[in-house]
Amino acid sequence: MIKVNQLEKYFNKGKNNELHALKGVSVTFEDKGLVCILGESGSGKTTLLNAIGGLDTFQGGSMEIEGITLNKYDPKAVEKIRNDKYGYIFQNYYLLQDYTVAYNVKLALNTFDISEEEKDERVEYVLQKLDIAKYKKKLVSQLSGGQQQRVSIARALVKSPKIILADEPTGNLDEENTLRTMSILRSIAKDCLVILVSHEKRIARFFADRIIEIADGCIVKDYENKNQTAYQRMDDGNIYLQDMECTDVVENDKYEIHVYEEEQTQDKIRLNLAWKNGKLYIQNLENYDVLFEGAEAGCEMIDDTKPDIDMEDVEEFEFSLPRLKDHKKAKLSKKEIWKLALENIRLMGKKQAFIVGILVVAAVMLTITIANFTNGVYYNEREVVSEDSHYVTVGISPQASVDDNEYDKAFKAFCKKNAFTGANSDIYRSNGGALSLQCDSFWQLASSGVVFKKFSYVSLNEVSKKDLIYGRMPQKRNEIVVDRWIFDAFFDKDNSYQAIYRDVKSFLNEHLTSDITGDTFQIVGISDKGEPSIYMDQYTAMGISINGDKIATLEQLQKEYPGQYDNQTLGDHEIMVSKEEMKGYKRRKVNKVTMENGNEYTIVGAFPNTFHVKYILNDKDCQELRNQFILTSKGYNVYTQDTKKTIAALKKAAQEYSDIFTLSAYSPSQKQIAHYQKKQKERASGSRLIMVAAILVSLFIIYFTIKSNVTSRTEELTVYRLIGIAQGSIIKAYLLEMLLITSYTVLPTVLIVSGVIQFFGSIPSLELGLIFPWWTSVALIAALYVLNLLISYIPVKGILAKPPAVLAVKE
Numbered sequence: 001m002i003k004v005n006q007l008e009k010y011f012n013k014g015k016n017n018e019l020h021a022l023k024g025v026s027v028t029f030e031d032k033g034l035v036c037i038l039g040e041s042g043s044g045k046t047t048l049l050n051a052i053g054g055l056d057t058f059q060g061g062s063m064e065i066e067g068i069t070l071n072k073y074d075p076k077a078v079e080k081i082r083n084d085k086y087g088y089i090f091q092n093y094y095l096l097q098d099y100t101v102a103y104n105v106k107l108a109l110n111t112f113d114i115s116e117e118e119k120d121e122r123v124e125y126v127l128q129k130l131d132i133a134k135y136k137k138k139l140v141s142q143l144s145g146g147q148q149q150r151v152s153i154a155r156a157l158v159k160s161p162k163i164i165l166a167d168e169p170t171g172n173l174d175e176e177n178t179l180r181t182m183s184i185l186r187s188i189a190k191d192c193l194v195i196l197v198s199h200e201k202r203i204a205r206f207f208a209d210r211i212i213e214i215a216d217g218c219i220v221k222d223y224e225n226k227n228q229t230a231y232q233r234m235d236d237g238n239i240y241l242q243d244m245e246c247t248d249v250v251e252n253d254k255y256e257i258h259v260y261e262e263e264q265t266q267d268k269i270r271l272n273l274a275w276k277n278g279k280l281y282i283q284n285l286e287n288y289d290v291l292f293e294g295a296e297a298g299c300e301m302i303d304d305t306k307p308d309i310d311m312e313d314v315e316e317f318e319f320s321l322p323r324l325k326d327h328k329k330a331k332l333s334k335k336e337i338w339k340l341a342l343e344n345i346r347l348m349g350k351k352q353a354f355i356v357g358i359l360v361v362a363a364v365m366l367t368i369t370i371a372n373f374t375n376g377v378y379y380n381e382r383e384v385v386s387e388d389s390h391y392v393t394v395g396i397s398p399q400a401s402v403d404d405n406e407y408d409k410a411f412k413a414f415c416k417k418n419a420f421t422g423a424n425s426d427i428y429r430s431n432g433g434a435l436s437l438q439c440d441s442f443w444q445l446a447s448s449g450v451v452f453k454k455f456s457y458v459s460l461n462e463v464s465k466k467d468l469i470y471g472r473m474p475q476k477r478n479e480i481v482v483d484r485w486i487f488d489a490f491f492d493k494d495n496s497y498q499a500i501y502r503d504v505k506s507f508l509n510e511h512l513t514s515d516i517t518g519d520t521f522q523i524v525g526i527s528d529k530g531e532p533s534i535y536m537d538q539y540t541a542m543g544i545s546i547n548g549d550k551i552a553t554l555e556q557l558q559k560e561y562p563g564q565y566d567n568q569t570l571g572d573h574e575i576m577v578s579k580e581e582m583k584g585y586k587r588r589k590v591n592k593v594t595m596e597n598g599n600e601y602t603i604v605g606a607f608p609n610t611f612h613v614k615y616i617l618n619d620k621d622c623q624e625l626r627n628q629f630i631l632t633s634k635g636y637n638v639y640t641q642d643t644k645k646t647i648a649a650l651k652k653a654a655q656e657y658s659d660i661f662t663l664s665a666y667s668p669s670q671k672q673i674a675h676y677q678k679k680q681k682e683r684a685s686g687s688r689l690i691m692v693a694a695i696l697v698s699l700f701i702i703y704f705t706i707k708s709n710v711t712s713r714t715e716e717l718t719v720y721r722l723i724g725i726a727q728g729s730i731i732k733a734y735l736l737e738m739l740l741i742t743s744y745t746v747l748p749t750v751l752i753v754s755g756v757i758q759f760f761g762s763i764p765s766l767e768l769g770l771i772f773p774w775w776t777s778v779a780l781i782a783a784l785y786v787l788n789l790l791i792s793y794i795p796v797k798g799i800l801a802k803p804p805a806v807l808a809v810k811e
């Protein structure tokens, strides 16, 4: 039972074009019968039906539908009522045109918790009853209007609702189908309430049990339709002579002419009749058309009255399907959501090919653009950096018009305070020299010239056992530790050696020779400090850096020849030379060595020629050498744990000498990075505009494709809404659909394109310098998923937020 109480409905309330469409309508509908709301066009019939049917909002009054009271339009509550209680039949059918008849009908059962078999049985039953079972597998679009309306009736009946709402259901049908549809509705009305909206009096008066006449938003008449009139078919175009007036008869022996007129004609009928060769010729002397009855005129002349259709003639329609149990919510189950999404994808057909194509192209464009972008921002550190990140390089330059002496003095004073005192001011770092691999393990490669150039020398003091991944700490002068970075960088550049040096570990115990001193070092340890560094004794590195002299300390000699030099001492400015050299000095009767720094050292001993060094000095003299070198070269390096702090401290210390020199202090590794980035930026600056444009174009393409896909499916969404599927379920199905489409378009495309980029980027000989970190692809994929879902969500939500009646605007 439905009770409508003082219902008010306005369109465009508060605006200039406000329209008061329902003016305090009160009406009650019993549980059974065919009630026809009759009225002229624009009188408010559909508005009333939509309000009752929960398809549109109302502004005043209340309704009670099967015990549920609605004081205002409540989308959630009406969703459930729509689903449980109502079946709808519309003038425009509102069927999913590209889906089969069975699918459309079954859709109405999706929210009900019954088995698939039961659903199929119910669908089969209604289709049989409505005589359309043979079209079950046909697409709705292939059916005629009458057949489509029967499908829509089947959809309304399949859940056996208590109330059927039918808005001009015969509006688009011919007479034959109008009769059929109305007789079905009439038969159904024996067991349930059918509310029919129509403007055709003859339909209302013939089929309805009760007629509610409405005019200008008010009920003007409400009565039982007891004197159901006979129904005259409108499509019967025959001329029934007995319904017309015989106005004249011209009769004599030869002619008998009867003249019938529906309306009196003022014109005179003037014909010439000529009989010749057994045929009658008629000449029309006036302007009217002369037609001969039969096929040509499309009608016959029948000497009878026009036949009426009586209730007994109306086709009986037997229908009995058990009512379905009310459910808690109009939601679809997870399974149904999946089914809906998959079915939608399957049926997208050509349109889907278009969307897939667009998404793939956009994903390719985006991936390439992002790769290009990351290339400018990110870099392969091993390729760009060749300096230990702990180093700060210090240099000075004189102020204009400063005297050389004053300049030297000031720098000396500065160094005394800041450079000579600390243990971490080194002269070495990298001297541009190279180390060649001896390839002892693989003699075949000995002449292949594997040379390491990009590295820093770092004092052994800065590496400890815990930093080693392979080998041990050096014990002798010529033993060194090499960081794995150097080998990784080597493999990056030319992985053909990977067949021989399979991994970093295979470099252990190999020898490296300095091209400056000829000193040969054995790799006894491999560290993993993430630095391009070779760790060796500080004075050995100093020897390479200063002037190519091989310098050693007494301690190193003692370690090399255990027990042999334990009693040997070295005072300040005392030196040891090799036995070979000693011979020369003795021959020349010289016992002093003048080194390149101008200092003189007294020869106090000799060491075996097998200890391949040139001089042995004590620690203090080694340091003096280092200091002198700092002073002459006007620069040095500091190994520090905090480069920023060190740079700031040095600059502050140099302020005292700002009149004489300016000091520059920088991290060489950071400088290399900055330089690389600047170069990349310069390289990319031209293409940046293109990149931004490509990103924007791709995003626009994606946006419009997805949005137009959704909006082109408004009708489909309207159907879901009209049959009462919950908003949330429709949105979920749409999002799932987009999720799936994205998964087989964007996901593989980005992965493949980034894989291709990675692959070409990893071929050193191509020197593309392409970098595409894996997380960039992951971020891009995630961003595209979010974007696609969001673009789908917003329009769907926008469409579904409207009351169904606003979506289902009558054509």
Ligand SMILES: Nc1ncnc2c1ncn2[C@@H]1O[C@H](COP(=O)(O)OP(=O)(O)OP(=O)(O)O)[C@@H](O)[C@H]1O
Pocket (backbone or CB within 6 Å): 011, 012, 019, 021, 039, 040, 041, 042, 043, 044, 045, 046, 047, 048, 199, 810
């Ligand atoms: N969405 C709308 N916005 C503004 N006015 C509307 C809207 N829908 C209907 N109207 C107006 O409300 C009045 C009642 O319309 P309604 O559709 O209920 O009439 P009807 O009796 O069903 O007419 P018809 O038989 O032509 O469909 C009409 O004047 C119509 O122009």
